[in-house]
Amino acid sequence: MKEIFTMWKKTKMVVLVALSAGLYAAVLIPFKGFVLIPGITEIRPASALPILFGLLFGPAGAWGAAIGNLIGDFFGSLGIGSIFGFIGNFMFAYVPYKIWTNLGVFGADELEPDLKSGKKIMMFVLVSILGAAACALVIAWGLEVLGMVPFAALASIITLNNLIPSIVIGIPLGLILFPRIKKWDLLWTDIVDQEDTLSSGGISKVGGILMTVSILFGLIGGLLAAFGVGQAMFYSGFGAEGEVGSTGVLLIAGIGTAGLIIASFLQSFNKAE
Amino acid sequence: MIIAGMVFLSTTKIEEIAEGLVKLKVPYRGAFAFATAIRLVPMIVATSYTIIQAQKSRGLDLDTGNILQKARKYLPLMIPTFISVIRSTNIFSMALESKGFGYSKKRTNYLNHTMGGKDYIMLFLGVLILALAIYIKKYPGLYDNFVLQLSWSEFAPGYPNWSL
Numbered sequence: 001m002k003e004i005f006t007m008w009k010k011t012k013m014v015v016l017v018a019l020s021a022g023l024y025a026a027v028l029i030p031f032k033g034f035v036l037i038p039g040i041t042e043i044r045p046a047s048a049l050p051i052l053f054g055l056l057f058g059p060a061g062a063w064g065a066a067i068g069n070l071i072g073d074f075f076g077s078l079g080i081g082s083i084f085g086f087i088g089n090f091m092f093a094y095v096p097y098k099i100w101t102n103l104g105v106f107g108a109d110e111l112e113p114d115l116k117s118g119k120k121i122m123m124f125v126l127v128s129i130l131g132a133a134a135c136a137l138v139i140a141w142g143l144e145v146l147g148m149v150p151f152a153a154l155a156s157i158i159t160l161n162n163l164i165p166s167i168v169i170g171i172p173l174g175l176i177l178f179p180r181i182k183k184w185d186l187l188w189t190d191i192v193d194q195e196d197t198l199s200s201g202g203i204s205k206v207g208g209i210l211m212t213v214s215i216l217f218g219l220i221g222g223l224l225a226a227f228g229v230g231q232a233m234f235y236s237g238f239g240a241e242g243e244v245g246s247t248g249v250l251l252i253a254g255i256g257t258a259g260l261i262i263a264s265f266l267q268s269f270n271k272a273e
Numbered sequence: 274m275i276i277a278g279m280v281f282l283s284t285t286k287i288e289e290i291a292e293g294l295v296k297l298k299v300p301y302r303g304a305f306a307f308a309t310a311i312r313l314v315p316m317i318v319a320t321s322y323t324i325i326q327a328q329k330s331r332g333l334d335l336d337t338g339n340i341l342q343k344a345r346k347y348l349p350l351m352i353p354t355f356i357s358v359i360r361s362t363n364i365f366s367m368a369l370e371s372k373g374f375g376y377s378k379k380r381t382n383y384l385n386h387t388m389g390g391k392d393y394i395m396l397f398l399g400v401l402i403l404a405l406a407i408y409i410k411k412y413p414g415l416y417d418n419f420v421l422q423l424s425w426s427e428f429a430p431g432y433p434n435w436s437l
Contacts, residue, residue, distance in 0.1 A: 011366045011370050011375055012362060012366040014366075015309075015362050015365045015369065016362060017310075018310045019310075019358055019359060019361070019362060019365075021306065021310030021313075022310040022313030022314055022317055022358070023317060023355060023358055025311075026314045026317040026318055045344075063303075064306075064310075067306065071311055071314065074278030074282050075279060076275055076279075077275065078274060078275065078277055169348065173355075176356075177355065180356060180359070180360075184359070184362070185363075186362055186363075
C-alpha cells in the first residue's frame with residue numbers, strides 16, 4: 001500500500017493522476033442525466049476506465065479514479081455519500097492491479113497487462129469482477145451505515161453498472177491502449193522506483209488472497225444478510241421496504257470492508273523473500 | 274446538495290480551489306492534481322468534439338440509427354481522445370519540472386486569501402442550514418407543520434397523509 005503515498009514524489013505520476021481523473025470525469029459527466037438512483041448513481045459507461053487505469057497507471061490510476069468520480073459528483077450527485085464514492089472508486093482501480101500481481105497467477109516476467117493471451121483476458125475479467133465488487137461493497141456499506149439506501153439494491157446495481165462496461169469496453173480499449181502506453185514509458189512500473197513496484201509471493205500473496213476473500217465475503221454475505229431483513233436486489237430493493245441499517249448487514253459488509261483494507265496493508269510487504 | 278457542486282464550480286476559480294485545499298492541509302501535489310483534472314475536463318470534451326467534427330467532415334454518419342447504433346458509432350471516436358490526452362503526459366511533466374514543480378517543499382503563492390467577516394457569516398449560515406436539515410430529517414413533523422401554514426399546501430405531494 002505504501003506505493004499509493006510514495007508515488008506522489010514522481011511528477012509524471014502526479015500528471016497521470018490529473019489526466020486519469022480528467023478523462024474519467026469527462027466521460028462520467030455527459031451521462032449524469034441517465035439517472036438510476038436519484039442523487040446516488042447513473043448509467044456509467046465510464047466505469048470501463050478505472051480497471052484499465054489501475055492496471056496501466058497503478059496507484060496514479062487509483063487516485064485518478066477517486067478524484068475523477070468526485071469531480072463527476074460535482075455535476076449532480078454530490079453528498080455525504082461522495083466520501084464513500086471516493087474510497088469505492090479508489091478501490092475500483094486499486095484492487096485490480098494488486099490482485100493482478102499478488103494472486104500469483106502470473107510469473108514475474110509476464111506481469112504486463114497486455115491482454116495478449118486467453119489467460120490474461122480471463123484474469124482481466126476476474127480483476128474486473130473483484131474491482132467492481134470492491135467498489136460496490138464500500139459504497140453500499142457506507143450508505144447502509146448512513147441509513148440512506150438499502151445495501152442489496154445499491155450493491156447489486158453498482159456491481160453490474162461497473163462490471164459490464166469494464167468487460168465490454170475495457171478489453172478492446174486495453175488492447176488498443178497498452179502498446180502505446182508501453183511505448184511512451186507510461187506504465188507505472190516503469191515510472192516509480194524499483195522498491196515501490198510489486199513482486200508476487202510471500203505475504204503479498206496472502207494479502208492478495210485475503211483481499212479476494214474479503215470482497216466476496218463482504219458482498220455475498222452482505223447481500224444474504226440483507227435478504228434476511230427483507231431487502232431485495234436492483235430496483236425491487238426500493239419497494240421491498242426492508243430494514244436499512246440492520247446490524248447483520250452492517251457487520252458482515254463491515255468485516256468485508258475491513259478485510260479489504262487490512263489486505264491492502266499486507267500487500268505492502270512486497271519483498272517477502 | 275445536488276446543485277451545490279455546480280454552484281461551487283461555477284463561482285470559484287480553479288486556482289482558488291487548489292489554494293483552499295492546500296489551506297485545508299491537503300498536500301500540494303494532491304491539490305494540484307485535483308485542480309488540473311477539473312481544468313482538463315473542458316479541454317478533453319473540446320478535443321473529442323474536434324475529433325467528431327473531423328470524422329463527420331470525412332463522411333461519418335452519426336445522426337442516424339437508434340441509441341445503441343449511435344453508441345457503437347461514438348465509442349471508437351473516444352479512442353483518439355484518450356490517446357491524445359495520455360500522449361501529452363511526458364510533455365506536461367517536463368513542462369512542470371522545467372518550471373520548478375517539486376523543487377522545494379516550501380512554496381509561496383501569488384494568491385493568498387484570508388478569512389474575513391463575510392466568510393464567517395456564510396460559514397455560520399452553512400452550519401445553521403445543515404443543523405436545520407438534520408433536525409427536519411429527524412423530526413419531519415416540523416417541516417409538515419410549516420408547509421401547512423402556506424396557502425398552496427394542499428397542492429403539495431402526499432397531502433394530507435404526511436408524517437404528522
